[in-house]
Amino acid sequence: MNEQNHCGILIRQINNAFEKKANTRLKETNLTFSQMSALIEILNMPAKKTTFKELEKRLSLAQSTTVGLISRLEQKKLVHVSGDKDDKRIKYVEITPLGEKFCNEAKQEMEDTEQKLLENLSAGEVETLLSLLRKINLISKDI
Amino acid sequence: MNEQNHCGILIRQINNAFEKKANTRLKETNLTFSQMSALIEILNMPAKKTTFKELEKRLSLAQSTTVGLISRLEQKKLVHVSGDKDDKRIKYVEITPLGEKFCNEAKQEMEDTEQKLLENLSAGEVETLLSLLRKINLISKDI
DNA sequence: TTGCGATTGATAGCTAGCGATTAACAAGAG
DNA sequence: CTCTTGTTAATCGCTAGCTATCAATCGCAA
Numbered sequence: 001m002n003e004q005n006h007c008g009i010l011i012r013q014i015n016n017a018f019e020k021k022a023n024t025r026l027k028e029t030n031l032t033f034s035q036m037s038a039l040i041e042i043l044n045m046p047a048k049k050t051t052f053k054e055l056e057k058r059l060s061l062a063q064s065t066t067v068g069l070i071s072r073l074e075q076k077k078l079v080h081v082s083g084d085k086d087d088k089r090i091k092y093v094e095i096t097p098l099g100e101k102f103c104n105e106a107k108q109e110m111e112d113t114e115q116k117l118l119e120n121l122s123a124g125e126v127e128t129l130l131s132l133l134r135k136i137n138l139i140s141k142d143i
Numbered sequence: 144m145n146e147q148n149h150c151g152i153l154i155r156q157i158n159n160a161f162e163k164k165a166n167t168r169l170k171e172t173n174l175t176f177s178q179m180s181a182l183i184e185i186l187n188m189p190a191k192k193t194t195f196k197e198l199e200k201r202l203s204l205a206q207s208t209t210v211g212l213i214s215r216l217e218q219k220k221l222v223h224v225s226g227d228k229d230d231k232r233i234k235y236v237e238i239t240p241l242g243e244k245f246c247n248e249a250k251q252e253m254e255d256t257e258q259k260l261l262e263n264l265s266a267g268e269v270e271t272l273l274s275l276l277r278k279i280n281l282i283s284k285d286i
Numbered sequence: 287t288t289g290c291g292a293t294t295g296a297t298a299g300c301t302a303g304c305g306a307t308t309a310a311c312a313a314g315a316g
Numbered sequence: 317c318t319c320t321t322g323t324t325a326a327t328c329g330c331t332a333g334c335t336a337t338c339a340a341t342c343g344c345a346a
Contacts, residue, residue, distance in 0.1 A: 001198060003275065006183075006254075006257065007257050008161050008256065008260070010273070010280055011157055013178075013202065014154055014279060015154050016203045017283035018155075020177065021283075024145040033151070034156070036156065037152050040149070043280070059159075060156045060157075060160040061159065062163070098277065113151065114151050116285055117279055118279065120279070126273060129276075129279075130148065132268060132271065132275075133150065133272075134153065136157060136260055136261065136263070137160075139260060139262070140156070140164075143160070143161075143256065143259040
């Protein structure tokens with residue numbers, strides 16, 4: 001019925017649907033999908049700490065979006081924000097133990113949702129899809 | 144460097160990056176990516192007309208989001224809204240000639256952006272990707 | 287006919303995302 | 317040292333998306 005051939009529109013629809021479902025499941029954890037994605041990215045960094053600027057690049061977000069996101073995480077005590085004593089422009093964001101705990105709980109919910117999204121694909125198809133998505137994700141940062 | 148294995152997060156990042164770029168290019172057309180997606184969907188319908196409810200389903204949006212989106216398109220005179228004389232709950236949205244003109248201009252900009260996103264993939268890889276995305280898009284509506 | 291469940295749309299209040307602008311600061315050229 | 321250029325963060329005003337809730341309407345069953 002809906003034979004969509006535009007890659008951008010397809011990705012947008014899948015993203016909207018997935019995010020909606022993930023946020024429903026995440027509601028009990030008091031985290032949004034976006035907030036969880038940020039926490040996962042911080043956890044992947046050495047010392048579980050990074051700069052605002054680096055996080056912005058990793059998440060493909062605008063600078064103004066990153067500020068707001070971190071601010072909401074800070075209010076919930078899930079991250080700790082600090083300055084750099086040498087370069088006063090730079091700010092760091094570091095995950096707290098509470099943040100790490102919440103993140104791990106939430107990650108499980110998201111993985112369950114992913115499972116459902118991919119359940120009609122074979123293991124090989126899933127690998128192919130992930131590999132192609134990783135490839136265009138690299139390009140997408142500077143098109 | 145950034146070895147992301149979560150399908151949901153990958154899709155989210157690609158979508159953010161693509162939407163950002165597409166909106167930049169679309170700025171001259173006075174349309175957003177989201178508005179253009181809606182216009183394309185309406186154009187695909189017989190008589191270039193559909194109900195609010197049907198559009199909502201096609202776009203995988205929430206009902207409240209659809210109302211706001213159509214309202215902004217109506218303000219720009221790109222769609223025309225009307226009621227059903229039999230069932231007073233139902234509202235129709237119909238694309239105007241102006242809307243069709245804007246949509247076609249904007250579609251070209253989006254396709255150029257898609258071209259860039261996919262330029263590192265072979266023709267076969269693009270087909271594989273689209274086919275897998277279509278497959279999970281169908282599932283995504285009811286996970 | 288009345289009344290109840292289902293459907294459809296509207297509204298309010300929130301997070302998330304963007305661009306544009308401003309401010310603070312760093313670093314290098316002269 | 318001063319000026320200029322580039323980098324980083326903060327803020328404002330907007331679109332977009334969501335849930336929850338309310339209101340109107342329809343259809344059907346009793």
